[in-house]
Amino acid sequence: MLSIPAVSHVYPHLEVIRELVRRGHRVSYANDPRVAELVTGTGAELVPYTSILPESDWPETPIAAMDLFLDEAIQVLPQLGPHFTSDRPDLYLSDIAGAPFRVLAETQGVGLVQLSPASVAWEGYEDEVGAWLRSQPGADAYQRKAKAWLTATGAVTTDPDAFLGRPPRSIAVIPRAMQPDAERVDASRYSFVGACLGARDSADAWQRPEAAEGRRLLLVSLGSAFTDHPDFYRTCLAAFGDLPDWYVVMQIGKQTDPALLGEIPGNVEVHSWVPQPAVLAHADAFVTHAGMGGSKEGLHHGVPMVAVPQATDQFMNADRLVSLGVARRLDSDSVSPAVLRDALMDVAEDPAVRERLVALRAEARREGGTRRAADLVEAELPLSRAADGSVRLADGGRPAI
Numbered sequence: 001m002l003s004i005p006a007v008s009h010v011y012p013h014l015e016v017i018r019e020l021v022r023r024g025h026r027v028s029y030a031n032d033p034r035v036a037e038l039v040t041g042t043g044a045e046l047v048p049y050t051s052i053l054p055e056s057d058w059p060e061t062p063i064a065a066m067d068l069f070l071d072e073a074i075q076v077l078p079q080l081g082p083h084f085t086s087d088r089p090d091l092y093l094s095d096i097a098g099a100p101f102r103v104l105a106e107t108q109g110v111g112l113v114q115l116s117p118a119s120v121a122w123e124g125y126e127d128e129v130g131a132w133l134r135s136q137p138g139a140d141a142y143q144r145k146a147k148a149w150l151t152a153t154g155a156v157t158t159d160p161d162a163f164l165g166r167p168p169r170s171i172a173v174i175p176r177a178m179q180p181d182a183e184r185v186d187a188s189r190y191s192f193v194g195a196c197l198g199a200r201d202s203a204d205a206w207q208r209p210e211a212a213e214g215r216r217l218l219l220v221s222l223g224s225a226f227t228d229h230p231d232f233y234r235t236c237l238a239a240f241g242d243l244p245d246w247y248v249v250m251q252i253g254k255q256t257d258p259a260l261l262g263e264i265p266g267n268v269e270v271h272s273w274v275p276q277p278a279v280l281a282h283a284d285a286f287v288t289h290a291g292m293g294g295s296k297e298g299l300h301h302g303v304p305m306v307a308v309p310q311a312t313d314q315f316m317n318a319d320r321l322v323s324l325g326v327a328r329r330l331d332s333d334s335v336s337p338a339v340l341r342d343a344l345m346d347v348a349e350d351p352a353v354r355e356r357l358v359a360l361r362a363e364a365r366r367e368g369g370t371r372r373a374a375d376l377v378e379a380e381l382p383l384s385r386a387a388d389g390s391v392r393l394a395d396g397g398r399p400a401i
Contacts, residue, residue: 001044001115001401002080003095004072005032005051007224008293010039012117012173013095015198018042019374026400028089030080030101049079056228056255058311063138070146073099077153080104089400091381099164106156113380114167115373118292118313119174121165122184130161171376174296175364178320191376194367195300201277208282209269212247216284218344219303220250221276223291226310227253230260232332233270236287239340241265249279277301285348287340290318290327299326302361304347304354306340308332325356377401 001017003009010031021027021043029044032051039046053072059065077100084104092112094101105112133139146160157163169189176182176192199205208217220236222229233252240248241264248268252258258270276294280286280301288294290307295317298305305327307318321327328343347353368375381399 001027001093001095002030002098002101004053004097005034005055006053007035007038008291009095009097009117010035012293013093013115013196013373014038014042015196015201015370016115016173016373016377017044018198019370020377020401023374023378024399028084028087028400030083047080047083049076051076056225058225061136061138062133063136063142066133067138067142067145069097070099070142070149072097074149076100077103084108087400091377091399091401093377093401094167102157102163102167103150103153103155107154111380112168113377114170116167116170116172116190117174118172119179119316120170120172120185120190122179122181123186124181124184125165126161130165169380171373173373174292175299175360175367177299177324177360177363178292178295178317180316180320192367193373193376194364194369195277195296196370196373197277197297197300198370200275201281201297203278203281206275206278206282209247211267215245215247215267216348217279217282218246218248218285218287219274219276219279219283220248220287221274221294222251222253222289222308222310223294224253225291226289228255229310229332230256232308232335233261235335235337235340237261237265237268239337240344241268243267243341249274249283251276285344287344290314290321290329292317295321296364299324299357299360299364302357304350304357306330306343306347308335324360326353326360 017027027044028047029039030047030049031039033048036046052075059068080100088108092101092105092110094112094114096116096118102112143160147158150158150163172190172192173196175194179185218240240246250268250270251274252270252272254272264270277297280297280303283303286298286303287306290309291314305321307321307327307329309315309318318329322329328347330339330343
């Protein structure tokens with residue numbers, strides 16, 4: 001498995017890796033040591049590389065971000081190539097930022113499966129979205145740089161759009177309901193399995209505070225990457241502080257100093273991090289930045305949402321949640337305490353929202369989650385299954401991923 005040291009790219013597939021290890025596979029996981037604890041906690045072996053990606057202050061334009069990821073891939077490939085040449089796997093798994101593994105897969109003749117934490121390309125995507133990207137300043141230089149690198153590596157696929165946007169096989173660890181133009185997605189290439197959660201994400205993994213007993217629970221979180229928004233958190237405190245019948249759990253991330261928030265109302269607790277899926281299992285409403293992780297976890301647990309997107313695909317996700325009938329969308333730059341409070345009451349009290357959430361929750365859970373994702377990965381391995389149910393390669397060896 002190859003991913004990048006960003007929580008939003010690591011958390012979505014961790015339970016799949018844990019399940020593959022549980023089934024007896026030897027899993028080598030390439031990532032920066034920054035996330036070593038997360039990786040080794042699954043039972044996988046960390047294969048370390050040094051990343052140049054920042055922990056915050058990401059590029060603001062899509063071409064600049066794509067160029068940064070390309071630079072990352074260019075410098076990661078020579079770090080990982082020798083290891084996976086001497087210890088060649090039976091299957092490569094990759095995040096959407098896993099270009100080095102696709103190069104290795106194509107040059108070694110090994111299969112590759114992408115574990116996508118976000119929406120995937122649909123038929124016509126290149127004409128509808130790709131055309132806009134190609135019109136942006138710097139796009140031509142990026143295309144030339146990407147094609148030159150792919151050609152130099154010996155990769156079979158040297159068209160940058162096809163290489164980065166069309167993996168040979170992809171398992172999307174999101175609900176199909178969150179996929180734009182889902183009816184135009186190639187089902188032979190892409191499978192949707194919904195949120196891949198485990199025991200650490202269940203209601204039992206987080207204890208409801210005594211102060212919250214008898215009240216409805218609200219979770220406020222802007223995720224892990226775009227959390228430097230003390231003004232927004234202060235607005236939330238003004239909107240929900242001392243709100244009758246509500247208790248608020250607020251995650252503010254590592255970028256915001258709690259001292260900047262001022263006095264914390266008695267019905268609010270503030271943390272730099274909380275086990276979000278486990279809290280959502282108890283929640284009655286969710287104020288979210290509409291990252292794909294939070295969006296799918298909200299649907300998985302059937303929680304009404306107030307979407308306040310900050311960057312990247314969050315705006316599209318927020319609109320998707322609204323179109324599904326389970327959220328209200330607000331713009332963080334202009335939101336006020338009164339608007340936030342009204343949006344919460346509106347979405348939390350709407351019986352139509354509850355009805356849609358029941359249906360979408362059932363639909364998402366039928367997609368199979370962690371176990372189906374692991375089944376689909378195993379289906380791509382050159383395997384045979386013994387009479388006792390154990391999995392072995394055709395030559396009797398132990399599968400390596």
